[in-house]
Amino acid sequence: MDDRKPPPPPKGAGRAGRKLWNSIVKDLDLDLDTHEELLLVQAVRCADRLDSMAAELENAPLTLRNARGDEVAHPLLVESRQQSILLSRLLASLRLPSGLQDDDMDRPQRRGASRRPYGFRVVS
Incomplete structure (x- = not known):
């Protein structure tokens, strides 16, 4: 039992x-080392940025005209895509289990991370 x-x-x-x-x-x-805790904190910040950008883009056009008059993707749309990739990579590097089934814990994810996958918290 873990209190x-x-x-x-x-x-x-x-x-x-x-x-x-x-x-x-x-x-x-989670028994996070300093570098893993920093990865998780960065993932939290990235999720917040994505949420903020989604709110800004809700009523914004998907394309704009640049200084030369060309129609281009909205800069927040481009940055949102980049932040989504970053969030995916941050979470992958933490090697979190993909589900809450016992079968998943027998098969650790093979993502280039720093250490073993985390176990489930024992709650009673």
């Missing part, structure tokens, strides 16, 4: 970042 309380989200985390943080630390027994 340790999961760590709170980083200060300044927005709604999307807190949701991501809580979904990860709630069920997984």
Whole structure:
């Protein structure tokens, strides 16, 4: 039985970042090294940026005219795509299990990360 309380989200985390943080630390027994904690914090910030950009893009046009008059993709749309790729890579490098089934823990993900996959938090 593990009576340790999961760590709170980083200060300044927005709604999307807190949701991501809580979904990860709630069920997984994280014994993070400093570099892994930094990766998770960056993932939280990235999720918040994506949430903010999505809100900005909600009523914005998908294309704009640049200084030369060419129609180009909205800069926030381009940056949103880049942030999505970054978030995916940050989460992959943490080697989190892909589901909450026991079968998944027998088959660790083979993503170039720093250490073993995390186990599930024991709650009673």
